[in-house]
Amino acid sequence: MAAIQEPTVTFGVLNETTTDESRVALTPDIVTRLRKAGVSCLIEHDAGIAAGYVDNDYEKAGARVLDADAIIAEADALGFVGRPDEGRLAGIKPGTWVIGMLGSFTDDQYVAALSKTGLVGIAMERLPRQLSxxxxxxxxxxxxSVMGYKAALVAANAYGSFFPMMTTAAGTVRPAKVLILGAGIAGLQAIGTAKRLGAVVTAYDVRPASRGEVESLGAKFLDLGLDFSAGQGEGGYARQLTAEEQAAQQAAVDEKAAGFDVIITTAKVPGRKPPLLLTKAGVDGLKRGAVIVDCAASELGGNVEGSSVGTQVTDGGVTIIGAPYLSSEVANTASNLLARNVADVLAHFVRDGALTITPGEELDDALVVAGRPDSAAQAGKA
Structure with missing residues (x-):
């Protein structure tokens, strides 16, 4: 049995619960896991309640429950579901590590604010997924993965008929025809969930490899008659299409979409404006009662023209649900997974009893976006 190291690094998590966010970046199981790696944990009062964890759960696991100011004063590293705003950054002591989805691809001003306040920024959106x-x-x-699962349930709930075929004394109800646009992690989970609910599922993605993945789940692959053979981007993400490719794709999808009852779009490009997959013409071509769930909807736009965060119904009777926060609606499971992700990033940098960056190490070079030392250095307790 591996010996538990005496904690030398202190990790803190604050309460991020809002109307849109129910997840927490630390769960009781992860408190125990981090202690074995030499990390002690602090968590703000009531931070885990929306995810199903009370303060006593954390205390039993060995964490200390404090107020936000005490955590900020003591922690060497802070973990976030999203990212602290610039006002919060100003109150964090220099040398503290900030770990989360920092929006570093599109917000240079935020990264500059991290550096200006003397913080070390670890941007999880930059994780090189190809590294085992x-x-x-x-x-x-x-x-x-959580988002894709929930998207299918949201769509089924909003749709005015059954997903599966039903044979009753009053007749047979045909199964819903569901189209998934984007067959990445979220799309594949949406496919699997919609199939389990009994829908007839079709999916499309620009990446050539996605056809086999779609068909392995028992769905059909939507043939648009187009060839985006270079659709695979860096790090396992879909690349941004050219303007000409997007126009051709949009026209083909608009035409095919009319035959479906439910459309779920999941095509995100991390930190960037999502590709437009369904135009207004495509939406207008859908039958009354059709449902669209746009998982990419945000202030940057969405996969569906005119979509926004929340629910709207078009003049033609099509329900469009802009739903970027779906993983938060499965808060317990999502928090369990996210907390493991954040903890493993933190543990990666715990070396010789301190938080240390190693220049030239691939993962370090990818994740560190602010406060990077010129040479291997300690942060926090240095």
Whole structure:
């Protein structure tokens, strides 16, 4: 049995519960896991309640429950579901590590604010997914899997008929025809869930490898008659299509979409404006009562033209649900997965009893976006 190291690094998590966020970046099981890696944990009062964990659960696991100011004053590293705003950054002591989805691809101003306040920024959206050693750190994969599952349930709940075929004394109800646009982690989970609910599922993605993945789940692959053979991007994500490719794809999808009852879109490009997959013409071509769940909807736009966060019904009777927060609606499971991701990123940097960055180490170079020392250095307790 491995010996438990005496804690030398202190990790803190604050309460991020809002109307849109129910997840927490630390769960009781992870408190125990981190202690074995030499990390003691602090958590703010009531931070885990929305995810199903009370303060006593954390205390039994060995964490200390404190107020936010005390955590910020003591912690060497802070873990977040999202990221602290710039006002919060100003109150965090220099040298503290900030770990989370920092939006570093599109928000240079935020990264500059991290550096200006003397913080070390660890951006989980930059995780190189091709590294086998980094798989357990991949927050995007874990949270998108939850999102895809929930998207199918949201769609089924909003749809005015059954997903499966039903034979009753009053006649037979045909199964719903569901189209999944984007066959990454979220899309594949949506496919599997919609299939389990009994729908007839079709899916599409620009990546050539996705056809086999879609068909392995028992869904049909939507043939648009287009060839985006270079659709695979860096790090396992779909690449951004050219303007010409997007126009051709949109026209073909708009035409095919009319034959479906439910459409779920999941095509995100991390930190960037999502590709437009269904135009207004495509939405207008859907039958009354059709449902669209746009998982990519955000302030940057969505996969569906005109979609926004929340629910709207078009003049033609099509329900569009902009739903970027679906993983938060499965808060317990999502938190369990996310906390493991964050903890494994933190544990990766715990070396010789301190938080240390090693220049030239692939994972370190990818994740550290602010406060990078010129040479291997300790942060926090240095």
């Amino acid at each position: 050693s980094a798989q357990s750190m991949d927050e995007m994969t874990s949270q998108n």
